Amino acid sequence: MRAIQVTEFGGPEVLVVRDVPEPVPGPGQVLVEVEAAGVNFAETMQTRDAYVSRTTLPYIPGSEVVGRAADGRRLLGFSSTGAYAERALLDERSAAPLPDDVPAGVALALLVQGATAALVLRDSGRMAAGETVLIHAGAGGVGSLAIQLARRWGAGHIVSTGSTVQKRARILELGADEAVDSAAPDLEAALKAAAGNRRYDLVLDGVAGPAFTASLKLLNRRGRVVVYGAAGGDLSARVDPVALIGGSRTVAGFWLVDHLDEVPAAVGELLGLVAEGALTPIVGGSYALEDAPRAHEDLTGRRTEGKLVLTP
Known part of the structure; x- marks a missing residue:
């Protein structure tokens, strides 16, 4: 599969598309075709190994995924294998069903x-x-x-x-x-x-x-x-x-x-507010997988508003 794989620390230039093995699900995991992946400021820090937790090379960036499982379920959740990819693994326990009428960017804006x-x-x-x-x-x-x-x-x-x-x-x-x-x-x-x-x-x-x-x-x-x-x-x-x-x-x-156990309830409440029209997430830009460096440049350059997503 195609994925962004970081093999050295640095700026946006280290975000390179490579062919890597498809992840294999283990117990409690589900493989999804990635519809969209969220882009976060934390990931720009991870490429420089400047995040709160240390990063081990090589790795696929990203944690937020909207994807489709083999059984047809559309899921929103965190990926353990990296979200900047065509396919990713989600934890079955924390992956939430996502209605087809909720845009991926809106859902990803609510997750982190x-x-x-x-x-x-x-x-x-x-x-x-x-x-x-x-x-x-x-x-x-x-x-x-x-x-x-x-x-x-x-x-x-x-x-x-x-x-x-x-x-x-x-x-x-x-x-x-x-x-x-x-x-x-x-x-x-x-x-x-x-x-x-x-x-x-x-x-x-x-x-x-x-x-x-x-x-x-x-x-x-x-x-x-x-x-x-x-x-x-x-x-x-x-x-x-x-x-x-x-x-x-x-x-x-x-x-x-440190609050992952509280995330599902919080996201569920926020999805309800979106459905009521009481909350409007801003989707600030959608980028192809190979444009991940530009997404990071735009984010760190403070040229964006709201949520950025990659669409592999």
């Missing part, structure tokens, strides 16, 4: 980004109705869904950041009250003004770097910052633990891998 948005808001972030919420990178896969969910779940005032005029317009369309330029010369002042000079009860940060530093300074009493990524690439931010004591502030980390 959707579950992350929901769990960060309600579990790690403990968002309460009426709170002032800051969501960084609001036009991205997680951010675009988090804005909609925060609004639906009763946030009092939502501020979000975006790097372009187009992205900031999208953020407002999704339900944010204010959109702030993520490259503002004084980001802290811009975020403070956008909140009406209030402080933030909850911050969702998948960017890190200066965005994290500014957010931490603007936390309300008992405010929480939840860090679920570092898309900005700047890992220099530091936390003074003593400074957290006054105001009882919290800095929490979130990695979906």
